[in-house]
Amino acid sequence: MADVVFVAALLLLTGVTALFIVACDRMIGRDEDALAEGGEVDGMPKGAGIR
Amino acid sequence: MAGSSWAELASLIALLALSTPILGSYLAAVYRGGPAAGDRVFLPVERMTYRLLRIDPQNEQRWTSYVGSVLALTIVGGLLTYGMLRLQHFLPGNPDHLANVSPALSFNTAVSFITNTNWQNYVGESTMSQLSQMTGLVTHQFLSAAVGMSLAAAFIRALIRQRSTTLGNFWVDAIRTTLRVLVPISLAFSVVFLASGLIQNFNATRTVPTVVAADTHDAASSATQWIPGGPVASMVPIETLGDNGGGYFAANLAHPFENPNGLTNLLEIWLLCMIPFAFPWTFGKLIGSMRQAVVVLVAMVTLFGLSTLGTMALESHGNPKLSPSGVTQTATSDSPGGNLEGKELRFGAVGSALNAVAITGTSTGGTNSAMESYTPLGGAIPLFDMMLGEVGPGGTGTGLYGMLIFVLITVFIAGLMVGRTPMYLGKRLLAADMKLAAIYILILPVTVLVFTGVSLLLPSAARQVSATGPHAVTEVVYAFTSAAHNNGSAFAGLSGDTDWYNTTLAIAMWVGRFFEIVPALALAGSLARKRTYAMTSGTLRTDGPLFTTLLAGIVVVLVGLTYFPMLALGPLTEFFSGHFGI
Secondary structure, three states, X not given: OHHHXXXXXXXXXXXXXXXXXXXXXXXXXXXXXXXXXXOOEOOEOOOOOOO | OOHXXXXXXXXXXXXXXXXXXXXXXXXHHHHHOOOOOOHHHHHHHHHHHHHHOOOOOOOOOOHHHHXXXXXXXXXXXXXXXXXXXXXXXXXOOOOOOOOOOOHHHHHHHHHHHHOOOOOOOOOHHHHOOHHHHHHHHHHHHHHHHHHHHHHHHHHHHHHHOOOOOOOOOHHHHHHHXXXXXXXXXXXXXXXXXXXXXXXXXXXXXXXXEOHHHHHHOOHHHOOEEEEOXXXXXXXXXXXXXXXXXXXXXXXXXXXXXXXXXXXXXXXXXXXXXXXXXXXXXXHHHHHOOHHHHHHHHHHHXXXXXXXXXXXXXXXXXXXOOOHHHOOOOOOEOOEOOOOOOOEOOOOHHHHHHHHHHHHHHOOXXXXXXXXXXXXXXXXXXXXXXXXXXXXXXXXXXXXXXHHHHHHHHHHHHHHHHHOOEOEEOOEEOOHHHHHHHHHHHHHHHHHHHHHHHHHHHOHHHHOOEOOOOHHHHHHHHHHHHHHHOOOOOOOOOEOOOOHHHHHHHHHHHHHHHHHHHHHHHHHHHHHHHXXXXXXXXXXXXXXXXXXXXXXXXXXXXXXXXXXXXXXXXXXXXXXXXXXXXX
16 A cells, blocks of 8 residues: 555646646746747847846 | 874875866866767767767757756666665675665665666665666766766757857766766776785675684584675776765775775775866866856865864864773874764774765765764764765765855845846846746755755654754655755665655656756756857956855855754754753
8 A cells, every 4th residue: 555655646746737837837838938929028128138 | 193194185185186177177078078088989979879869969959958967867766776676686796695685775776876866775785786776776886977067068068159059968978977087097996905815706695704713613612604795896986986875885984894904995095086176177268267166166175174174173082072981092103083983994084084074075975984973063064065065075065066056146146235237247237147046045954954854753753863952853854865966865764664764755757866966957058049249348247266265155145044943943052062061
């Protein structure tokens, strides 16, 4: 029983990490999409950092 | 400090000054992908490995695929190791007939080795079979080091490329790293260590009379001791070179079969610093600017140098609490002097302190002394080194990209202060980049502080701590700092082989590894997609002494502010109460 719990824990940690990968990819994607559309990213104008 | 102490430090500096440019240039050739030294030997093996594993070396990966490959390799390796430990009694290579490892300890150990932590909640010689050590654990010592180095290579590519969605191929990077760097150096040093007195055999543990009992033939002193065997000389090189730190024996690098004399001690410290210090050189070669590399290297050397000098001075000065009892702590013909409690006489206070800083400044954790016996501040410095995120110089590859993330934060903060565009190597830093850098910086303190707090509050967890007062706080915070920062060194005094600590430390190790790798690679993916802008007079320079000072300052201040309350409750309180009776 304990083996099942710990193997499941390893798989669970892997699954959570996979979700974290997706979340980070979306975060970058939002920046890129907004810039491509000429919009602003969290108040930053297109193509700019903080001036 | 004595003259011999300075000679030991000077020897290490000379060895690192020799290896850094040579290995750094070689690593650059390995990761550039073109012709490299040793092609005649390595290329056929490499091509055969690609064919066997069905890898297309031309197939580049996005950051998500790259990190997904790391995750896939890790979880498969972790499950195999877990299974091997649970079944070791039925497998060959177990001359001492050791029992299967318990589920909780197997879980902790598997996670520990796949994450490059090598935290050991067990006594190696009486828990792990020789097969478990030399395959289940050593395999991960190679692979986890290769993972860190591959990630650093991918991060560097992200800074070089523009408008690119890919960072290279993880499988190619990992195979080239293992075949061309880790295996050859480990093999060479196995022979050196074998000649220096490390053991290498498959003998079962022998019970023999102690030297005194054998000499006197006195029945009253017929004490016996166990002499363990095992393939040690083949494990120690990758244990140190890969910044793993998991030793064959519980005493690790304090054990005479793992580290028999001052020369092996020096060589082992050199090995564990070798790759982390070489990587900035590789970075400079690959981006085509050694001035940028010098900034990173000088920041690493400064942090490492200050820690080394501080710990060596504190430990060689001795422990004032021992003086009233008449203990001599000055150097004599048969004693190296200093605070020798918990230290091996053959290394002395200085050789032990040098090891302590080297294993915590990198992500190694293979101690040659009892960290708990250090003076409060002498022990606080290695703890603080780990808290810095192990960037001075850090782990194999992880140290470089960790420091580069601090560089990006420094660029951002400096940009805010002086009103310049935050830009590094022509890449403009946007909101998502800084969010990812912030996640990278914050994940570790949150993990360490939450788990430490809960462990101190839970009566069942607090009972596993041997000390009381501020020393107990240090024991627990050290354990979680070591686990989360994938270091693996133990402060001692904490009984970690319980369900609570096995599980929570394993979670801390996993979070510290993957919840750092993911934002770092995401940041790399974001940087690779940006175009490179030309430097103008309005761009903040990142290649001078001013920026280097700022970088080292940001690293220390960021970490200092985050961890200061915990340091104040632990080692600082112990220091002030011991010295001033406060």
